[in-house]
Amino acid sequence: MNWTITRAGTCATLLLLPALLTGCGQAPVRPQTTYRTTPPQASTRLGSEVVAIARSQLGTPYDYGGDDPRGFDCSGLVYYAYHRAGVNVPRTTSEQRQDAIPVSLARLRPGDVVFFRVSRRKPSHVGIYAGHGRFIHSPSTGKVVSYASLDNPYWRKRIVGAGRFR
DSSP states (O other): OOOOOOHHHHHHHHHHHHHHHTTTTOOOOOOOOGGGOSOGGGOOHHHHHHHHHHHTTTTOBBOTTOEETTEEOHHHHHHHHHHHTTOOOOSSHHHHHHHSEEOOGGGOOTTOEEEEOSSSSSOOEEEEEEETTEEEEOOSTTOBSEEEETTSHHHHHHEEEEEEOO
16 A cells, blocks of 8 residues: 655645544533533532531431431421521521522522422422532432432422522
């Protein structure tokens, strides 16, 4: 074989090389949801601390009215995490919704709270946003503190707002 490359051939190859390599090594583009638009560096120290406290309770059983590591209901977990981080927040979901500074879903930061309408006309469930479209919550009787995704159709259909405590 003769591998002699002419000057014109070299130029053509060099011009085509970047075009050929542009698709290499890139992950497929996925459409982003409205929950992932705030960059991670925008999170606050308080938010990071609240998420870390909530994360330390993963696996703790649900307990209606519970607000300590023996068991949590949804608002009890929020109350506990914020209290441990040095911020006093109300105890119930409806009071937490009233006192939280409203935040658009597009501006969620770790440590923000997300509210859901599960079984009543008013918001009846709350969780702590952990970033990347996930939140930590204490779901219901027989379950434990765990992560859930805002992209899950069940939660996406029921989310009614978000808020921030300072």
